[in-house]
Amino acid sequence: MHTLADQVQVRRGFLSPKTTGYLVLYSVVIIWAGFALTLRAISTSGLTTADVALIRFAVPVLALLPAFSSRFAEFKKLRLRDVLMVLCGGLPFFFIASAGARTTSAVHVGALVAGTAPLSVSLVYFLIDRRRLPRRQLLPLSIIIAGALGLIIAQPAGIDPETLRGIGYLLVASLFWGIYSVGLRSSGLDAIGNGIVLAVGSLVMLVTLMLTGVVPSHLDSITLHQAVPFLLIQGLGVGLLSTVGYAFAISRLGTAKSATIGSLAPALAAILAVPFLGESITFSTAISVFLITVGVILSNRSAT
Template identity: 50%
Template sequence: MTTTIMTPTSAWPATSRLAGWAAIAVAVTIWAGFALSIRAIGVSALAPADVALIRFGLPVLILAPWLASRLPALRRVRPLDAALVTLGAGLPFFFTASWGGRLTSAAHVGALIAGTTPLSVALLAFLIDRTAVSRARGRALALILGGVALLVAGQGALDGAALGGAGLLLGASLMWGAYTLGLRRAGLDPIGCTLLLCLPSLAALGAMIATGMVETRIMTVSFTEILPFLVVQGLGVGVLASLAYAAAIARLGPATCAAVGSLAPALAALGAVPLLGESLTPMIFAGIAIVTLGVFRAARS
C-alpha cells in the first residue's frame, strides 16, 4: 500500500525536475563537508552536544519567521512520518554519526552513511510501502555497495574500535534512509520539513543540556573555533542542505536522491586529504569510480 502524499515524481515538469537535480547537487556537496566536520569534532574544543546545538539551533533561528505559517501543515503530519524525519536525521542520527566518526575516518563517515543509504532506502521502502526494487536499480545498488566496500577497505584494516565505529555509521545510514522516506511521506514544503526536523531535536537537546545528560563547552570556546561548525553544520547542513534535499526528493523521489547522495563519500574522501591529512590509495580511487558509475546507472534506472 502506497502512503505517499506529495505529487508523484513523474508529474513534475522538466524544468522542475531540473531544479531537483540542481538541489541534490547542492546537498551532496554540503554532505561532503558534513562528513569532514563530523570527523573534526573529535579534534575540536567543542563537545558533540555543542555542535548539535549549532546544527539544530541555527536553522530554527533563521527559519523562525516562517514557523507560524507552517504550523497547520506540521500538525497534519502523521506520527509515523514525523518520527521517520525527526529520529532519522535528528539527535539520534547526529550522536550516532559523531560517535562513529570519532572511531573511524572521514572517508568511512561518507562511505558508510551516504554510500549505503540507497540500500537503506530500498529496504525501508519495501518494509513500509512494499515498494519493490527493479533489476536495473538492483544492479546499480550492487555497484554502489561494491564501491563503498572498496572505499572502506582502502582505509586499511579495521581494529576493534574502528569496527564498532563502522557499525555505528551503518546504523546512522539506516536512520538517514528513514529520514529520506519520511521527507517524501510528510507532505511538507522544504521549510516545513526543516522545521519538523530541527524543532523537536532542539527541544530534546535543550532538555539534555539543562539536566546535565550531555557535556557542553560552547561558552568557553572562542568564536574562531565555533565558526567552521556554524558555517558547515548550522548554515550548510542545517539550512541549505536540508532545504535542498527536501526540494530534490519532492521532484526526483527518495530512491534517486539516495543514489545520487552516494557521491558524497567520493567528495569527502578527496577533501579529507588536504583538510584532515588522510591518505588516498588506489583502492579508494577505484571505489570512488565504481560508486560514481553505480550512481549514474541508478539515476537512469
C-alpha cells in the same frame, strides 16, 4: 514554446534559471562533503558532539521559525509515525554518525552514510511496506554493496576493532537516514516544512538532554574561533542552505539530474579530506569510493 515576455525576462537576467540551479546544486554538494569533514573534526575542536548539534539545529530554527505560524495547520495533519521517522534524520542520526566518525575517516563518513543511503531506503521500504526491490535496482545496489565491502576491507593497517565499531555506527546512521527519507516522502513536507520539523524537534530533544546532564557540553569554554567552522558548515550550510538549496535545484533542474549530481558528495568528501584533514587515499579506497558513486548515480537514475 517561450513567449516574448519569457524571452525578454531571460535576457534581462544575469543568469538563466538552469544556470542558477546548477550553481546552487554544486554549492549543496560542497556543503554535504563539508558535513563529513566537520564530523571528523569534532574530536579535535574542543567542542562536544552536543555542542556541534546545538549549532546544527539552532541556526535553522532561528531562520525558519517565522514561517512556523503559516504552516501550523499543515503540521497538525501530520501522522505521528511520519514525524518520528523524519526526526530520525535529526538528532539520532547526528549522534550516531558522529560516533562513527570518531574512529574512522571522512572517506568512510561520506561513502558509508550517503553512499549506502539508497540501500537503506530500499531496506526500510521492505520492512515497513513489504515492498519488493525492483529489478532495475538490483545492479546499482549490488555495485554499492561491492564498493562498501571494498572500502571496509581496504584498510592499510588491517581492520581493528575500533574502526570496525565506527563503520558499524556509520551503517546504522545510514539506516536512520533511510528511515528519515521514507518518512519525509510519506509526510509530504516541502523543504521549509521539513526543515522546521527536523530542527525544532531535534533542538527540543537536545536541550532536554543537555539540561539533564545526559550529554556533555563545553559551551562555557568555547571560543568564537572554535565555533565558526561549525556555524558555517553545520548550522548555516547543512542546517539551512542545503535543505532549501536542494529543493530549489530540483525545481530548476528536475529530480533525476539533481540526484545524480548530488551523488558526487561522497567522492568530493574523500578528495577534500586529503588537504583539510591530512587523510590519505589508497588505490583500493579510491576504487571503492568510485564504485559507490557509480552505484548511487545508477540507483538515482533507475528510481526516477
